[in-house]
Amino acid sequence: DQQVKQNSPSxxxxxxxxxxxxxxxxxxxxxxxxxxxxxxxxxxTFLISISSIKDKNEDGRFTVFLNKSAKHLSLHxxxxxxxxxxxxxxxxxxxxxxxFGKGTRxxxxx
Amino acid sequence: GxxxxxxxxxxxxxxxxDVELRCDPISGHTALYWYRQSLGQGLEFLIYFQGNSAxxxxxxxxxxxxxxxxxxxxxxxTIQRTQQEDSAVYLCASSLESTSASSYNEQFFxxxxxxxxx
Numbered sequence: 001d002q003q004v005k006q007n008s009p010s011x012x013x014x015x016x017x018x019x020x021x022x023x024x025x026x027x028x029x030x031x032x033x034x035x036x037x038x039x040x041x042x043x044x045t046f047l048i049s050i051s052s053i054k055d056k057n058e059d060g061r062f063t064v065f066l067n068k069s070a071k072h073l074s075l076h077x078x079x080x081x082x083x084x085x086x087x088x089x090x091x092x093x094x095x096x097x098x099x100f101g102k103g104t105r106x107x108x109x110x
Numbered sequence: 111g112x113x114x115x116x117x118x119x120x121x122x123x124x125x126x127x128d129v130e131l132r133c134d135p136i137s138g139h140t141a142l143y144w145y146r147q148s149l150g151q152g153l154e155f156l157i158y159f160q161g162n163s164a165x166x167x168x169x170x171x172x173x174x175x176x177x178x179x180x181x182x183x184x185x186x187x188t189i190q191r192t193q194q195e196d197s198a199v200y201l202c203a204s205s206l207e208s209t210s211a212s213s214y215n216e217q218f219f220x221x222x223x224x225x226x227x228x
Binding site for chain 1: 114150152153154158216219220
C-alpha cells in the first residue's frame with residue numbers, strides 16, 4: 001500500500017516551458033514533503049521541501065505547492081532547462097522516516 | 111568537501127552468500143539512513159540511526175538484514191544468505207540530526223551500492 005504516489009512514470013517538456021510534477025499521498029500525519037532529483041549512477045540530491053503547515057515554497061526556478069485537503073503536492077520548474085532531465089522523487093516524512101514515491105522521469109526536449 | 115561515500119560501488123554475489131555494505135557519512139552528521147531501490151521501485155526505507163542506536167528498524171525486510179553503526183560514524187548493512195530478490199541499489203544518507211517538528215534536516219545521499227545476487 002503506497003503512501004506516496006507518483007502516477008506519471010515519465011514526462012516530456014519542451015525546453016523553456018513549465019514542468020509540473022505531481023504527487024499524491026495518503027497519510028495525513030506527514031509533517032514535511034520533499035522533492036529529490038536523481039541522475040543515473042548518482043544518489044538522489046535534495047531539491048526543495050515544504051512543511052505541512054505551508055501551501056507554497058519557492059526556491060529559484062523551483063516551486064512546490066501543497067494542497068492538504070486533496071493530499072496532493074506538485075513541483076513546478078520554470079523555465080525548464082536541459083539539465084533538469086532526471087528522475088524526480090516525491091517524498092514525505094513522519095518523524096524520522098521518509099517515504100519515497102517511485103519517481104517520475106523528466107525529459108526536457110530541445 | 112567529502113560527501114557520503116559507500117563501498118563497494120558494485121557487488122555481485124552468489125545466492126546464499128553473506129554481503130556487507132559500508133557507508134561513510136558526512137563528518138559531524140549524527141543521523142544515518144539506509145534505503146534500497148529495486149528495479150522499477152521507489153526508494154524503500156530500511157533503517158535509521160541516531161548516533162549509534164537505531165530507533166527505527168521497521169523497514170528491514172527480513173531477519174537476514176542487519177545494520178550497525180559504531181563511533182557515531184561508519185555504518186555497515188549486512189545481508190545474510192542473500193536471495194535474488196535482494197538485488198537492488200542500496201543507498202545510504204546522512205543528515206546533521208534527525209528531523210524535528212520544526213525543521214527538516216536535509217538528507218545527503220551517497221552514490222549507492224549496486225548489489226546483484228546471481
